[in-house]
Structure formats: C-alpha cells, structure tokens
Amino acid sequence: MxxxxxxxxxxxxxxxxxxxxxxxxxxxxxxxxxxxxxxxxxxxxxxxxxxxxxxxxxxxxxxxxxxxxxxxxxxxxxxxxxxxxxxxxxxxxxxxxxxxxxxxxxxxxxxxxxxxxxxxxxxxxxxxxxxxxxxxxxxxxxxxxxxxxxxxxxxxxxxxxxxxxxxxxxxxxxxxxxxxxxxxxxxxxxxxxGLLASLHFARGPLPEDAPRAGLCITAPMALRYHSDDAHGDDDLDEWYAMAARTLVQQGYAVALFTNGSPEDRAYLARLGPQWIRAAKGPVTITNPFANPAELTAFISGCAMIVAHRMHACIAAHSFAIPTIGLAWDIKLDSFFELAGRADFIAATADLPEPRLRELIRRAGDEGVDLAALERLIxxxxxxxxxxxxxxxxxxxxxxxxxxxxxxxxxx
Missing domain, CATH: 3.40.50 (Rossmann fold)
Known part of the structure; x- marks a missing residue:
C-alpha cells in the first residue's frame, strides 16, 4: 500500500x-x-x-x-x-x-x-x-x-x-x-x-562548556513577503546584535543559525561577523544544515532557542527546550498559545534589552511543562x-x- x-x-x-x-x-x-x-x-x-x-x-x-x-x-x-x-x-x-x-x-x-x-x-x-x-x-x-x-x-x-x-x-x-x-x-x-520530532530524530550532543543558545536568523525580506501580518521586523540588524549580546551576558554561548532559506543564509553571512564583534563574547556562526536531521540535531543540543521561524520553535519544544518566539505571523502566535507558552512570544519591537533579558531568565528558570508536552505529543x-x-x-x-x-x- x-x-x-x-x-x-x-x-x-x-x-x-x-x-x-x-x-x-x-x-x-x-x-x-x-x-x-x-x-x-x-x-x-x-x-x-x-x-x-x-x-x-x-x-x-x-x-x-x-x-x-x-x-x-x-x-x-x-x-x-x-x-x-x-x-x-x-x-x-x-x-x-x-x-x-x-x-x-x-x-x-x-x-x-x-x-x-x-x-x-x-x-x-x-x-x-x-x-x-x-x-x-x-x-x-x-x-x-x-x-x-x-x-x-x-x-x-x-x-x-x-x-x-x-x-x-x-x-x-x-x-x-x-x-x-x-x-x-x-x-x-x-x-x-513537527511536535513529533523528538520521537523520530535523535537528540544532538550537548556542548561541553557553556550552555548553548540558538539564535535563529531570519531576513527582513522573508518576514515582509511571507507574512499576513508582518510586524516587528524594523531595525532587525541592530536587534539581532543586541539579542546575541544579551544572551552572552546571561551565560550562554550563542550559535547563530538559519532554517536554511537562502535569503536568511545570505543575511546571516553579511551581518553575522558584525553581530559577533558587538556581542563581545562566545558567539559563532553555525554551518548551514543539509537536511532536517542536521537541523534537529543542532536544535536539540541547545539549552534555549530564540526564533521567528515556527519549526525551529516547534522542534525545540518537542525536545523540551525553552523557546522565545519572535512574533511576525499569526501562525507563530497560534503555536505558542497551543503549547501554553503565550508569555514567551513578542515582536522584536516590543523586546528591548531589559525585557528580553527578563524573558531569557524566566524561560531558563521555568523550563517546559513536561506533563503538558507529553499530552500534546x-x-x-x-x-x-x-x-x-x-x-x-x-x-x-x-x-x-x-x-x-x-x-x-x-x-
């Protein structure tokens, strides 16, 4: 059949x-x-x-x-x-x-x-x-x-x-x-x-030094073109630099990555070195992934994910990794509501450094409700x-x- x-x-x-x-x-x-x-x-x-x-x-x-x-x-x-x-x-x-x-x-x-x-x-x-x-x-x-x-x-x-x-x-x-x-x-x-990722993909290795935070980079062009209700994509160049720096200050080694779209990869290649210099800490650019297994292995080895991309957030949630969603399309808001994490999504325009720092701290401290996740899976x-x-x-x-x-x- x-x-x-x-x-x-x-x-x-x-x-x-x-x-x-x-x-x-x-x-x-x-x-x-x-x-x-x-x-x-x-x-x-x-x-x-x-x-x-x-x-x-x-x-x-x-x-x-x-x-x-x-x-x-x-x-x-x-x-x-x-x-x-x-x-x-x-x-x-x-x-x-x-x-x-x-x-x-x-x-x-x-x-x-x-x-x-x-x-x-x-x-x-x-x-x-x-x-x-x-x-x-x-x-x-x-x-x-x-x-x-x-x-x-x-x-x-x-x-x-x-x-x-x-x-x-x-x-x-x-x-x-x-x-x-x-x-x-x-x-x-x-x-x-995508909520079943943890059932069908192996968890990747954890870093041996500091916990790793994955900061998923999405090009402003993609946010404008693909969204019904694009918002929060102004001044993304500066916001990503601030986010990397804030994650470093909270004790994370930061890995900049994309879900693979060429426009996102080009944006990261162009501005990633600038963001690394501004962060003044352990920030790296992750090599592009060839397939979903490589993407999932990376995400599942992180201690936190910050992303616009919906399935970076969904895969992380499947592995019980705290996520902070960057609002840009109603589909992402819907997922965070379904996952019981509506407090952990906001547009970048609404996440200045003090609020982002507090959200990172809360997400790390509270983790993921494992019983609710098991029911969802x-x-x-x-x-x-x-x-x-x-x-x-x-x-x-x-x-x-x-x-x-x-x-x-x-x-």
Whole structure:
C-alpha cells in the first residue's frame, strides 16, 4: 500500500522537511506495512544544496513590482509551470497509490496564487487517480484572493475528501469562513507533525562548556513577503546584535543559525561577523544544515532557542527546550498559545534589552511543562493514527470519484 503526502518537503526552509519527515514516519508507524512518501508540490525531489541561490533576488524583484503586475506575472509563470511540469510530476509519483494526504505546513495560503495553483494542479491528478484524500495539519491564512478561493474550493470539492483538519484555531476559522460557504465540511483541529520530532530524530550532543543558545536568523525580506501580518521586523540588524549580546551576558554561548532559506543564509553571512564583534563574547556562526536531521540535531543540543521561524520553535519544544518566539505571523502566535507558552512570544519591537533579558531568565528558570508536552505529543500521534485509519477505510471502500473539476483560472 502506497500513500502519497502532498507538501513542500524539499523546500530550502528545512522546517518544511522536518514536519514532512515526521508525518511520513508517524503515518508509517500508524499503518504498518504502508509505504508513505512525499510529493513536493514544487516538483523538487531532493533537499537543495548549500550553494548560491537566486531566490532572494527573485523575492526582491517581486517586492519592487506594483501589486497588479506582480500578481499578473506570477499567474502566467505559475500556470505554465503547473501545466508543463508539476502536474506531470504529481501524475507519475501518484502511480500505484491507494490514498493521498495534503499536509502539513502552511499550505492554504495565497501569496501571488503560488499554493492555490500548485495544489489545484496536484489535486486534479489525485482526482484522476480516483483515490481518497485527507487534509491534515495544514496552516490556513484568511486573506485569499477571489481567484485563490476558487482554486482551493474547486480542487478540494473535486476529490474524495475523507477528513479535513488544520493545525490551529486561527487556521480553522480561516478554513471555515472561506471554504464552508463553497460546500466543504468544517475543519477539525490536530497537532503539528513537527511536535513529533523528538520521537523520530535523535537528540544532538550537548556542548561541553557553556550552555548553548540558538539564535535563529531570519531576513527582513522573508518576514515582509511571507507574512499576513508582518510586524516587528524594523531595525532587525541592530536587534539581532543586541539579542546575541544579551544572551552572552546571561551565560550562554550563542550559535547563530538559519532554517536554511537562502535569503536568511545570505543575511546571516553579511551581518553575522558584525553581530559577533558587538556581542563581545562566545558567539559563532553555525554551518548551514543539509537536511532536517542536521537541523534537529543542532536544535536539540541547545539549552534555549530564540526564533521567528515556527519549526525551529516547534522542534525545540518537542525536545523540551525553552523557546522565545519572535512574533511576525499569526501562525507563530497560534503555536505558542497551543503549547501554553503565550508569555514567551513578542515582536522584536516590543523586546528591548531589559525585557528580553527578563524573558531569557524566566524561560531558563521555568523550563517546559513536561506533563503538558507529553499530552500534546500523545494527542498529535493519535491525530495521525485516526486520519490514517479513516483514509484507509475510504481507500478500501473504493467509491467512484466525483466528476466535477476545479474551475479553471483564466490567464
């Protein structure tokens, strides 16, 4: 039995690979004998190398364009990509599959129609195969364009949808408000698969000298482009320097790292030496990670993580490592609320040195509520198991596929 996960496993942001690998392994555990694998919605087949990338330049160009021109250009490029390459990629990978899962990750978002068009193309191939689909642990934004809403709704109506579940309450409200009126069922709530990192990845070694704090660096460009509600990204250059210095003063050896996105790596390479000089203490730049296992080994060897990136925080929490979240997108606030750590997230604009120092001290002193974490991990495992059973029951029933197709998007 083969089950395909539709996601962005091989994204340069290794957080996407981390949650994809966790879902692959956990679903395989829940359904012994099943072959569970991922189909990257962007057509990638391996984790990207660590060489130069034009991704940051592309984002900068899109940012500079007028909104109407940016959307028109993106639509034309994506339509060609989906038609000529991505649907063929999905069609080939789905061969022999009994079922498919859309999830997890922040997939139900609409930045220049990127995910609406890619998901509509992939689900057209799922429908053509006549196999059931589960939507599991996805993030959903609330600001879809009319075209994006038509694409998402049409694609999901066209398949045999067995279950629909999102990863937080705000995503549930976004799903229900935008998809229920189109005839889709309300979404349930499940845990993010990244919470299972400590079950599926080995813990990395602890430093032998001072406890290590991982300071995750995210480029301001990424915060502006990918967020619904970007905030707190002003003066990040100075804020990161202050944060490294404050962590050093609190007794930590600081490691500057990224989740892997090229724009983040370029930002760290450019300003990291300046931050090290300003910190006047043990601060290093961590080598880029090649895959989620390397990222997780590093995070799990830290005593504290400070990050904008959601899955740096989720992986750390899975290993019971205190985290301080840097607010920039509602999805991160939602996770900290779910984890019972709402007191430990704030925008950088609201974290001057005195408040950051106090938050670091509190996070280190209080640690993580282990009983609550165990319950969260157990419920997340149960969510995957329940989804898997329902999906297999639908596959066994072999109901005929629906005949409706997603409404085509005009060029």
């Amino acid at each position: 083969k089950i395909a996960l539709l996601n962005v496993k091989y994204s340069p942001n290794l957080g996407d690979g981390l949650l994809s690998e966790c879902l692959e392994r956990e679903l395989g555990h829940a359904l012994p004998g099943a072959k569970v694998f991922s189909i990257d919605l962007a057509g990638r087949t391996a984790y990207p190398g660590l060489g130069p990338s034009r991704r940051g330049q592309a984002i900068a160009v899109l940012e500079a364009l007028p909104l109407w021109l940016r959307q028109r250009l993106a639509r034309l490029v994506l339509a060609t990509l989906v038609r000529l390459r991505l649907r063929r990629h999905a069609r080939s990978a789905l061969e022999g599959c009994s079922a498919a899962v859309l999830g997890g990750g922040n997939l139900l978002t609409d930045a220049d129609l990127n995910f609406p068009m890619k998901i509509a193309g992939a689900l057209a191939e799922v429908r053509a195969k006549g196999i059931p689909l589960a939507v599991h642990a996805v993030g959903a934004s609330r600001n879809w364009s009319p075209a994006g809403r038509r694409l998402f709704a049409g694609a999901l109506r066209s398949v045999r949808l067995t279950t629909a579940a999102v990863r937080d309450e705000r995503s549930r409200l976004a799903w229900d408000s935008q998809l229920e009126p189109a005839g889709l069922p309300p979404a349930g709530l499940v845990g993010d698969p 157990a419920s997340t495992r149960a969510d995957v198991s329940t989804m898997g059973r329902r999906l297999m029951a639908a596959a066994a029933a072999a109901s005929p596929p629906r005949t409706s197709l997603p409404e085509p998007l005009p060029a």
